[in-house]
Amino acid sequence: GTYDLILMDIMMPNMDGHQAAKAIRALGIERSDAVTIPIIALSANAFIDDIQESLNSGMNDHISKPINMAELTDTIAKYIK
Template identity: 45%
Template sequence: MDVMMPVMAGLEAARYIRWSNKANARDIPIIAMTANAFTEDRRRVLEAGMNEHLGEPMGSEVLLKTIAKS
């Protein structure tokens, strides 16, 4: 999920998904994709309920390994 989406930011969207009443809301893998790669950015992503933080640009191998792990 892009952290900087135009209508609803990724952090807000992740919180919405995680705290919704859907049965699988806590199990859906959410991976942040963002150019914001500082430690604070990673902390905010994880606090919002995302599973992983990937800084852009990233190689396809990194993305595929992260998806497989999630």
């Protein structure tokens, strides 16, 4: 219950964003908020397959870099009430 939303970079060392999102969602056994917290992917990869991979890994949305601030704020507003 500490965070309202996660902005998840896809390209990270040791564990990529897809693995991290799956790990967060897997915590749902212990923490119900791990299942419901919105996770938004941030990635330079913008093909349909990249977006679908983000969604398949448990993320709620995908924003391509370079970041368009209007798109980012609109997407955040969609998940933050």
